[in-house]
Amino acid sequence: MKSKISVIMPVYNRGDMIGESIESVISQTYHNWEIVIVDSESTDNTPEVCRYYTEKDSRIKYIKKSNEGVSASRNCAIDNAEGDYLFFLDSDDIIHKRLFEVLLDAMEKSGANIGGSSVRFVKQANWHKLNAYLEKNTEQGETRHLSFEETLEAVFTGTSPINLIGGVMISRKLIGNTRFNTSLHIGEDFYFMYENLFKGTDAVFLNEKWYFGRLHGSNLSGDYSFEGFWSRFHRRELVWQSEETMGRTKYVNLQKLDGLNVYKAYLIRNNHKTPDGKKIRRTMKDYRKVIYPVLSFKEKVNFNLSVYAPAFYKFIFKVTSKIKRGRK
Structure with a gap:
């Protein structure tokens, strides 16, 4: 059958x-x-x-x-x-x-x-x-x-x-x-x-x-609230924790970097002074020790700027994005 x-x-x-x-x-x-x-x-x-x-x-x-x-x-x-x-x-x-x-x-x-x-x-x-x-x-x-x-x-x-x-x-x-x-x-x-x-x-x-x-x-339309951020970020956390138990470091690191990209996207789209914006940055501060080891020196600098000096980080992002668009 x-x-x-x-x-x-x-x-x-x-x-x-x-x-x-x-x-x-x-x-x-x-x-x-x-x-x-x-x-x-x-x-x-x-x-x-x-x-x-x-x-x-x-x-x-x-x-x-x-x-x-x-x-x-x-x-x-x-x-x-x-x-x-x-x-x-x-x-x-x-x-x-x-x-x-x-x-x-x-x-x-x-x-x-x-x-x-x-x-x-x-x-x-x-x-x-x-x-x-x-x-x-x-x-x-x-x-x-x-x-x-x-x-x-x-x-x-x-x-x-x-x-x-x-x-x-x-x-x-x-x-x-x-x-x-x-x-x-x-x-x-x-x-x-x-x-x-x-x-x-x-x-x-x-x-x-x-x-x-x-x-x-x-x-x-995307959900750029804290709840939307947390759902996206936490999904990646669940996967990297599972991969850690299997010893597949490559995929652990990929998911942590992907989680960082989720944070960057939310930071760029959100007003960092709003309650949701502040909550998202506090969350990333809590995860600093987890994500930091997989970052390059440049990525560590960008991470610290995004968490502790978000206005400056967003300014740099806009300038570099404009330069990249001009080269195309």
Whole structure:
């Protein structure tokens, strides 16, 4: 019997978009699937759209739950999924009609427990052009197989399509009892992927970008509050602590440097005199002993300036950025 794929789809107020997402699954050339939609108390017409599809196709489940964040919704969907493989699709995105067929075939033939497609991001203004593109698309869906070590390297260097959860397929047996960390509201998808990859598995990646991510108003803006900073920074801390237990110093250092980059981005975008700005700098002072050893001399100077003289650091950043732009 063919393996069953459970599509994990959290939703909140996507009545104008979720229909396209569902239709892209219905159009799959691989037919043994189910969609598990978890609605976090939508206040628009999302429930009506979802009920229309549940009445139309028995493979579609619709669950309503309290709004506790996207991680809790995904966990609920995982708990109610019956498939051998779980595929993650956001309610405002769509997928190529052959994605399931090609990705699952490659995973089962190679024995890989994780597979994924890179994301082709499309602005809302250009979304209407997708149908014409997909009709003319002649890509065959070639894949590449990576060992555990190669996958780990790809994930930490940002060359892997599984850094985002959209477009990722994972075997149910690998996931087991692992769930999304509900204390993280940014970066929770990367950490979930890492926790599963950490168990030791090969991966299969599609060479083509067959997952189409829609860029629109509500997903273009970042969270630059202290909570947003802490979620991003703490995710990296959780990973470097895990890597330390495994003795993989290379990835420990990469995550610490990445954490520092998160801080720099927040410092540049925030007013350092606001309560959030001050709280972020106090947090970095607390982590100075942890991050300092992996920094070069120049990076140490910049770190100290950013923490103890933020106004001067931001001035230097603006000047150097202007010079770099002038050289292009």
